[in-house]
Amino acid sequence: MAEYDDIKKSCELANDYKQIAICNEKEIKLDQNYFYIDISSKFKIAFLKKDLEKFTKYYLVSPFLILYHFYLKEKNDKALYIFNQKDFITFTIFKENSLIFGKHIKKDENFAFDQFVIDSIKEFYENECCYFIEDIKIYDADFIDENILEKLYENILLEIDHEKIEIDKLLDEICKNEKYLGWFYKKEKKKKEFIFPKWLTIAAAVIFSIMILADIYIRFQNSVLEEKMINLQNEKIDLQDKIEELRSETKELKEIIPFAQEIKSKNTLIVSNIKNIFDLVPDEIVLTKAEFTKNSLILMGFTPKKRYFEEFINKALKNFYQKREVKYKKIENGYIFISKKSRVN
Structure with a gap:
């Protein structure tokens, strides 16, 4: 159970990678530039090898496999299966557990959902004789307006089953399913080669960690001391400014005192004169x-x-x-x- 929980956490949906679906009934020459995954001996999903080097997780799940997951639940051989995402769309038709037609594209700015479906059905009919689609299964992880679905129905006259899904929940469900494990592309984990004994590596890591912590502590203390010195310098400057202000005020007072004393004397004389007059x-x-x-x-x-x-x-x-x-x-x-x-x- 723990193994499948780990797989679930390591799954990635292969949207950005070039991929094709190939029916096993068709004889094709395998291209060395592609990596092939065989699905139940019925069809293959091929990834471009140079794309596989850039994905980060360890299990890659194709959107074709998402639609095959839905097909296996009801096995409707007359249905067109569509997986709609915000930036990607996947289109498949299955027959007797095999994928006989599939497309996975990235949407451009001119993408129109209804026209894409019409064009894809036409493309399918051009390659298949005497095989007709009776309904459409849409698994929508984005948002398709009901007016667009009504317009599509008017053009193709096929029953449309529209279901909203959440990609994260769906991916969890598929990735923890044991029977799908062989259908994922699995990235090989590189084994770590240890030059030094494990105990020596651990000891070096501990010493290195202690040195880093000591360095951080010393830097922190230096930062605190520098801040205190800056504050003391600022206080010194403030005190010097206040001393200068006091000196200036004292000088002004010394200059004013004689005038104040003269005015006081004159006022005293005037008051005395006024009193004498009265x-x-x-x-x-x-x-x-x-x-x-x-x-x-x-x-x-x-x-x-x-x-x-x-x-x-x-x-x-x-x-x-x-x-x-x-x-x-x-x-x-x-x-x-x-x-x-x-x-x-």
Whole structure:
């Protein structure tokens, strides 16, 4: 049982290899360029020898044998058997367990299924006298549209039996069948010649494996160290950049501090002056607005008498603002004033 499981795994469908089917009743001269497999002493399947050198598995199964497998189940000698694949198509007719007509081709871009069947039937009738096909058995591993089958039926008026199949399952079924074993092309396995004793070969393989593992480990460690060094270098560069940024910011701060201190001193002086001015305002005068600028002072308010405001201006503001302009507006109990003072630069 294990032997047939191995065969099943080693089977390959011979689509790409040139092959022909030959009825044993026909006398032919065997071609030395072909390898022949005899099928039940009824017919032969021939492969081109140079094709057989390139296949990879150990058992080669012909598409003709696939159709013979289906024929043996019902032995319909009046049927046309067709094995349809995506890129290949196989066409056979059997009679009394022998394959009397067969074709295996690769489809081209102009391939039309219905026309291929019609042309193949015509070709068969040209070579066979008084033998008629009554129905068609199609084993479809690709997809044939029902409209094409209806069109084919209208042209040939033969019953069509269309069955979908899966190639992998079908190949498994055939390859594990003991009676088919002699019908496969078997590739010879080359025997391995050992120059050294087996134990020495095993020891060398073990040592070689250890050396490879050690090399892989050392390479891995080197890779890790290199990555760490790169990361440290990148961190060093980042630190240097940050140090430069801090130096630049420190330099800017050193340049700004004198200006800030000067501004702070000026602000302190201005606040002191403003406080002094407001402290000197007489009780009789009411300020409604005081607007300070760098070189001027605008005051608005009320005074019961002009002299109160004049005395205040002369006494309190004379030292700060040298130029002055005052406007008065008479109201019922005094004057509303607008005064603009400015410094002489």
